[in-house]
Amino acid sequence: MTFVSQKVNSLPPYLFSVFHQKKKELEAQGIDVIDLGIGAPDLQTPSFIIDRLTEEVKKSAHHKYSPYSGIQEFKEAVARFYKNYHGVSLNPETEILTLIGSKEGLANLIRAVVDPGDSVLLPDPGYPVYQSAVHLAYGNSIRLPLDPFNGYTPMYEKLSQEEIQNTKVMLLNYPSNPTGATVEYRTFLEAFTFAKKHGLCLAHDAAYSLVTFGGYKAPSLLEVPGAKDIAVEFGSLSKSFNMTGWRIGYVAGSPELIRAMSIIKSNTDTSQFIPIQQAGATALNSDFSTVKENNHIYEERLESILHVLKELNIQAEKPRGTFFVWAKVPNGYSSQTFAEKLLNEAGVIVTPGHAFGKGGEGYFRLSLCVPTDRLNEAVQRMQALDWEVTND
Numbered sequence: 001m002t003f004v005s006q007k008v009n010s011l012p013p014y015l016f017s018v019f020h021q022k023k024k025e026l027e028a029q030g031i032d033v034i035d036l037g038i039g040a041p042d043l044q045t046p047s048f049i050i051d052r053l054t055e056e057v058k059k060s061a062h063h064k065y066s067p068y069s070g071i072q073e074f075k076e077a078v079a080r081f082y083k084n085y086h087g088v089s090l091n092p093e094t095e096i097l098t099l100i101g102s103k104e105g106l107a108n109l110i111r112a113v114v115d116p117g118d119s120v121l122l123p124d125p126g127y128p129v130y131q132s133a134v135h136l137a138y139g140n141s142i143r144l145p146l147d148p149f150n151g152y153t154p155m156y157e158k159l160s161q162e163e164i165q166n167t168k169v170m171l172l173n174y175p176s177n178p179t180g181a182t183v184e185y186r187t188f189l190e191a192f193t194f195a196k197k198h199g200l201c202l203a204h205d206a207a208y209s210l211v212t213f214g215g216y217k218a219p220s221l222l223e224v225p226g227a228k229d230i231a232v233e234f235g236s237l238s239k240s241f242n243m244t245g246w247r248i249g250y251v252a253g254s255p256e257l258i259r260a261m262s263i264i265k266s267n268t269d270t271s272q273f274i275p276i277q278q279a280g281a282t283a284l285n286s287d288f289s290t291v292k293e294n295n296h297i298y299e300e301r302l303e304s305i306l307h308v309l310k311e312l313n314i315q316a317e318k319p320r321g322t323f324f325v326w327a328k329v330p331n332g333y334s335s336q337t338f339a340e341k342l343l344n345e346a347g348v349i350v351t352p353g354h355a356f357g358k359g360g361e362g363y364f365r366l367s368l369c370v371p372t373d374r375l376n377e378a379v380q381r382m383q384a385l386d387w388e389v390t391n392d
């Protein structure tokens with residue numbers, strides 16, 4: 001007998017809490033574990049953002065409820081960012097909503113569009129939270145296979161007529177967690193055309209849109225003419241401004257979808273603390289020099305790790321965005337056996353690719369959110385291991 005719903009009981013355990021548990025166990029045994037499974041920046045929130053928060057938090061007027069959809073200043077900062085950075089005009093009243101982190105928004109978008117039994121197309125490999133959100137909304141997840149030989153772009157031709165017919169919404173994520181794949185405008189245009197043709201709505205998770213290197217600039221789905229009719233895009237300050245714990249993000253695009261999300265949210269939460277939104281506005285109104293500094297740090301770490309992976313004969317392409325390296329496991333290993341070997345013999349945690357879906361099998365994900373000296377240490381431990389597969 002249990003009080004817990006079948007819906008909750010049948011949810012797969014959140015992958016990252018499983019790893020966290022394993023790490024704690026090993027550390028309790030006195031093992032120095034280097035966690036390259038981490039999906040959050042190790043760098044600090046820039047001080048100008050903290051300064052704005054500490055200034056505003058002292059004002060008692062800001063201790064009351066925020067408006068349901070978020071404060072005007074934050075939504076205007078999002079609109080200004082879209083205008084200046086992407087050339088996209090947005091109405092802060094109807095086309096932008098403050099989120100308590102984009103994860104909340106993704107789950108609430110799914111709740112807002114999915115009726116029991118409706119299907120959702122999810123990128124494979126992709127962020128595991130999407131699938132949980134669909135499950136919690138009694139929806140049906142359909143794999144949208146991504147092509148590893150073509151920059152992890154969608155392979156629409158692999159979808160059956162039946163799969164497409166039952167689908168309500170398609171989700172995309174570029175720069176991508178876990179693959180680090182980035183796309184050009186054309187990929188969004190194709191997605192929009194596909195969605196329009198089949199009567200789907202479209203959601204783009206742009207959590208890493210500012211975490212890019214080497215002169216690459218990530219396009220926005222909302223740059224596609226007409227996108228605002230059927231699409232929303234999620235943004236987050238977590239990764240670009242090292243603000244994971246602050247819980248601040250936004251969704252922008254289709255007024256219909258934004259309105260549906262507001263209805264769910266106003267019955268579930270009451271938006272984010274006003275000073276956090278004000279600090280978020282300050283971040284978005286900045287010149288992004290701190291974002292560039294961070295990206296520079298990730299790129300340096302990236303260069304050093306790619307160098308070692310090459311020496312180990314492990315294939316990995318240099319990503320143009322995110323703080324992840326997506327690499328092929330050596331011959332003779334599966335994602336699982338490779339990750340286990342690294343953990344057991346080197347005390348290094350990487351995330352096995354199959355944790356992100358079938359399409360991730362044969363790969364592992366490595367995070368650059370570790371201080372450079374620890375990353376180097378992890379890499380030395382990897383170099384010291386014997387990678388020959390023995391058939392005993």
Ligand SMILES: *Cc1c(COP(=O)(O)O)cnc(C)c1O
Pocket residue numbers: 039100101102103104127173176177205207235236237238239244247248249
């Ligand atoms: C980290 C992450 C998020 C969640 O970001 P929050 O705004 O902190 O909720 C969403 N999508 C992807 C792909 C992420 O990696």
